[in-house]
Every structure is written in C-alpha cells, then in structure tokens.
Amino acid sequence: MLKEHSVRERTPWINASSLVRYAHRTRLVTPWLMLAPALLGLSVFVLLPTVAIVGLSFTNWNLMTPHPHWAGVANYRSVLTSFDFWNAMQHTVIYAAAVAIVILPASFGLAWLLNYPLRGRHVYRMIFFLPYVMPLAASGIVFSGLLSPSSGLINILLGHLHITGPNWLGSVHWALIAVIAVTIWEYVGFYMLLFLSGLQQLNPALSEAAAMDGAGSWPRFWHVILPQLIPTIVFAGVMVVIQTFQAFDQIYVMTAGGPVTATTTLVYYIYEQGFQFFNVGQASTASVLFVMLVGAITVIQWRGMHRWGGDGS
C-alpha cells in the first residue's frame, strides 16, 4: 500500500511541484473540514460518554439529586460480589456460547454447500438470508406466537407426536433456549454470506497443486483450504460473540428478562439497573466491565488474525 508521503516518488510523470503545492494547501484545512462532522458526532455520542461512564462508575447517583456522589470503588465491590451481576453474566455467556456453537458450523456448512454449482443455490441463499431483514422485535413476536403454549404451532406439532410441549417462554428452563433459537434463525444467513465471501476468495491454484501432489480431499481441506479461511472464521466468531453480548430487542419483547431472571443478560441487567432502579453508579460499573470484556475479545481477534497470518484489517 502506498504511503501518502511517497506521492512524489510514485508520480514522476506529473508536475511534482504543483502536486506539492496542492498537498500543502489541503494539508491544513481541508482534512479537518472533512473530518469535522464525523468527529463531532463520535466525540459527543461515543468518546465523551465512554469517559463519562468510567467517571460515573465511581459515583452513586439515583438521578433525583442534581449531582452524583463520589463512591470510590464501592460500586465495583458491590457489583463484583452481587448475585444478580454474575447471574446475568452467566446467562450472557451461555447465550453467546450456544448461539456461536450452532450458528458457526451451520452457516459454514451452508456456505460450503451453496458454493457448489448446485441448481437453485441462489434461491437457497436468499431463503436463508431472508430472516436477517426482519426487525428483531418482529421476529421475537412471531416466535412468541409460534411458541405460545396452547395455540402455538410448535406445541400443536408436538401434540401430534403425543408430546406435551412446555410453556416455552414462561419456563425458567426453556425461555433462554427460545431466545437462542430466534437469534440463530435471524443471523444464520448473514454468517453464511460471510463464509461464502471467504470461500470465494480462496486461491484455487493451491487446491489444484495439492491435488496434483496426490492429497486426498480431507487432507486438502484440512491443510490447504482451512488455513486460508482462518481470518474469516476468527472474524465470524468474534462477531457472533459481540452481537450476542449486545442482544436486547428480542429479549425485551419475548420475556422482558424473565421468567424470574432466566433471560436477564448483561445488557438487560444494565438497562434494569439504570432505567428501572435508577442505580446509575452500579449500571455504569457493569457497563465499564462490559466494555472491557468486548474490548478484550476484539483484541484477541486481532492477535489471533495476525498469528494465523491474516491481514487483520
């Protein structure tokens, strides 16, 4: 990739001095004018709030008093020892892991299959991608209907098999599984497209060379194709985790975090602490821990990509 300061060396056929003058004129004002709207938005709504959330995590505030009160590390102590926080953390991890374990192999398999010149593969791709355009709240309501205990399609189908279906969303054991199912249904097609893009960037010459050397199809997959796909797989894995860690909409319409706290994830916990109990300090503390977790996962992604030889950018 060409570096900006080497413009002159790379363009000997044009009048170098006028390019330098152009660059000089544009160096001071133009870039900043062009960056200004984006920087303003990001500063006010992302960077400043990030600093603020760290500050608020060291205070107590119920939004009724005009100012927060300094609380030191008390919030960290109480959040990190609170049952509700770890309970929410546990649900988040189970939810993220379950979605990832199903969605990654499933979408990879679909992409692998639909990368062959199979008749109708474009139609299949479209069908699998279709749920992605549904608002999550809409998908959540549709699944609530499908899973409703007496008139829902799922329990009627189970009834035909002489199985009494549970009250899915009203059951502590099944509610989180229902939320996991909606999420998989919603996103499997998106990850399929990601893997398809990875598969189509494979270098066919490598596979052919391996085949010529007498490598069977399994060793070829394992030693030639898979290493080329590592960046895509790592990227998809991290994206699933980040996406599931942020989940809110489907939980809000399907279970509102319940029954009891069976579907209260980290984000839902922060929402409840902040907007229902007006416990800004503890909500902020949980937010800081949440950002650190997401940040750590992102860093691991980049490290992983570099280690496996991907370009990571």
Next chain:
Amino acid sequence: MNAPRKLWLWHVPLILLSAIMLLPLWWMVVAAFDPMHALIGGHLTLWPVTWNLKNFVAAWRSQPFGRYYVNSIATTIGIVTLQILTSSLAAYALAFLTFRGKRIIWGMTLLAMMIPVQAIFIPDYLILSQLNWINTYQALILPFAASAFGIFWLHQAFRNVPRALVEAMMMDGASPLTILWQLILPNTRPAVITLAVLNTVFHYGYLFWPLLVTNTAAYRVLPLGLSYFVAQQSGFMQWNLMMAAVLMTVLPMMVLFALAQRYLRAGVMHYGIRG
C-alpha cells in the same frame, strides 16, 4: 473445486432446512390473513380459512401505525443519509489526504468502533435529556449521525480506488468534494449500497434506542409500537391481529431486500471479511 458426485442428494436436507427457515414467516402470513386464527386451538393451521384484510384494518385502528411508519421511515432515512455523508467525507480524508494527527484520528475511530451503544447509553441519555431532546427526532437520529464502523468500512473500500486516478484529478485542481462525488463514490458503489442497506435494516429494526429516548406515541417507531401492541393485549392474545401488525412492520424491509439483494450479495462478498 470439483463438485462431489450425487450433488443433487443435498437438495433433500436443503429443502428441509429451507422449510424450517420459512415456517415462522409462513405462519406469520397465515395468521395475519386468517380471521379465525385466534379461535382455533389445537389444530394445525398452515392455510387460512379465508384470505381477508380485516386483521390489518383492526390492527391499523388499534394503534397509530400511520404515525409509526412516518417516524420509522424519517428516522431511518435521516440516520442513513447523515451516516453515509459524514463517513464518506471522513473516509476520504483518511484514505487520500496527508495531515498531522492522522494516526490519532484513525486510532480514535478504531476505539469508537469497539464501544457498543448498549454500554454507554446512560451518559448518552443524560446528554440528550440535558438538551431537552427526549421525544424528538434529533434524539432518534443524531446519536447515529456519525459511525466509526461506517468510516472504517468506506475507508477500506476507498483504498481500492487506484491512487493514480485520484492524483490525476488532484493535479487538475479538482476539489476533494468533486473527486469524492465523481470518482470515488461511483467506483465503490457496492460497498456504499451495502453499508446503506445494512444500516437501514439495523436502524429500522432498532428497538433499544427509541425505547430509551421516546415515551409518547407521537415519536414512537414501528418496533416499539409493536411491543406496545403486544403489551396492550393482556390475557387473551389475538395472534392474528399481532401478526398483521408484524407483517405491516416487516413489509418495507422485504421490499428493500428484494430491490437490493443483488448489490448486497456483491457488497458483502467483496467487503464482508474486512467489515
């Protein structure tokens, strides 16, 4: 890659999976058109008793869905337009211009990309309430007017435009806006359209943020309206009315998908891994 023999056998599981994927959507359509659906318990209904539009009329009357549509569409168009505008300007500066502090700005962009709204919504909410913007379009739109992901995505796409072409236009004295409009954007269309479509799908469907910053029907968007509609029905759930409401909400995205899917495929395929 040579295809395995008996490839057609894979149609069996693929058709089965497609049926599973389509079942919720089909059930939604049947329930939305079936006047009897709520009354039929314990029967498999995969075809409506009659196809009629009464559910849609009833759902439309029970909530100000017209207003919700206007709010949703205005909010989504506002966000997507502003985001493409701010992101393409910033991405151009980062991709083609030389200036002091570029590395810092790039670092800030990457940092901002790692911070989800769901983690910083409390200060965001406090800022908006200080501005007296709760229950306004500004509150729905402006927090998303700039997007680190948008800058990152367009920067990756812009880098693929041959540098010699950009320099040639610079030599001719073209302004950055002219270069952006006449050279960069036309040459990165799949990436720009993909960003716009993914953003439209996301923000049209976004419930979390509107839930925080609006509390009157006048500024309620469709997903939030749906959740109110569900909450209104206590005890006896009229799934047919609800599915009619859901179908009305989903329809614009289905149309968009049908129109944009060709670009989307190209866009996600080419830029997917880098996004």
